[in-house]
Amino acid sequence: MPRHVAIIMDGNGRWAQLRGKHRTYGHKAGAEAVRAAVAFCRKRGIEALTLFAFSSENWKRPEQEVSVLMELFFTVLKREVKKLHKHNVRLRIIGDVSGFSERLQQRIREAEQLTAENTALQLNIAANYGGRWDISQAARQLAERVAAGQLRSDEVTETTLGECMQLADQPAPDLLIRTGGEHRISNFLLWQLAYAEFYFSQVLWPDFNDREFAAAIADFSCRERRFGLTSEQIQQAILDTDVTAEE
Numbered sequence: 001m002p003r004h005v006a007i008i009m010d011g012n013g014r015w016a017q018l019r020g021k022h023r024t025y026g027h028k029a030g031a032e033a034v035r036a037a038v039a040f041c042r043k044r045g046i047e048a049l050t051l052f053a054f055s056s057e058n059w060k061r062p063e064q065e066v067s068v069l070m071e072l073f074f075t076v077l078k079r080e081v082k083k084l085h086k087h088n089v090r091l092r093i094i095g096d097v098s099g100f101s102e103r104l105q106q107r108i109r110e111a112e113q114l115t116a117e118n119t120a121l122q123l124n125i126a127a128n129y130g131g132r133w134d135i136s137q138a139a140r141q142l143a144e145r146v147a148a149g150q151l152r153s154d155e156v157t158e159t160t161l162g163e164c165m166q167l168a169d170q171p172a173p174d175l176l177i178r179t180g181g182e183h184r185i186s187n188f189l190l191w192q193l194a195y196a197e198f199y200f201s202q203v204l205w206p207d208f209n210d211r212e213f214a215a216a217i218a219d220f221s222c223r224e225r226r227f228g229l230t231s232e233q234i235q236q237a238i239l240d241t242d243v244t245a246e247e
């Protein structure tokens, strides 16, 4: 079982267009699929779920689509946060929230504060998020500490930089799912996905259901994660842990 699953929820626009509807209709349907994915993770005991909802590049879309997405984000937050809290889900928004309206920022803060102590599932929503933004904001934090004399430049390492990245307090994603048929990362968690297993689904996001999610998990469970080691080393490590477990 993966501890942390990340999902690029792609294909809302095409899902709507296939039905002769406006793209925004697909985004509304996509919000329902989010609810199902969260419930799936709770039932399966997955610790963390990170969903890509809006990229830093998505601002370039037609103004009307962007404003519908912002409004949807606002209403879904309002509607769902009590239910999430009831189900002991902890919510966090990752991304540059300063790009949002003050009203939306306020709602985000309230939702995060309300759910801050919850422990059943960590739900991260990536909104106005870009992997390059994440790396550069981390670099900026370290640069400021170096300039202030609190850190030496030779202390800028993978560890200290990693500590400044979004999600640093959570295990790295084990599994990345992208729906909608594209085989690309689209500036999602560039740093954090270094050793994630990738799973691509043809299914458009609003059609992504428990069966599709279970298929992704089943595929993941057949992978051998080697982290740079050889297969023999991995097999030996598994034997060693089995022996320790028996003792």
Ligand code: IPE
Pocket (backbone or CB within 6 Å): 009, 010, 011, 012, 013, 014, 015, 053, 054, 055, 058, 069, 180
């Ligand atoms: C993903 O679906 C949702 C967002 C990017 C906000 P799309 O809107 O990208 O749907 P397609 O890929 O155009 O079908």
Ligand code: IPE
Pocket (backbone or CB within 6 Å): 008, 009, 010, 011, 052, 053, 054, 055, 058, 182, 184, 186
């Ligand atoms: C990635 O989807 C972003 C989200 C799912 C929020 P896009 O539809 O924006 O990605 P590209 O443009 O096809 O790479």
Ligand code: MG
Pocket (backbone or CB within 6 Å): 010, 011, 012, 180
């Ligand atoms: Mg898309």
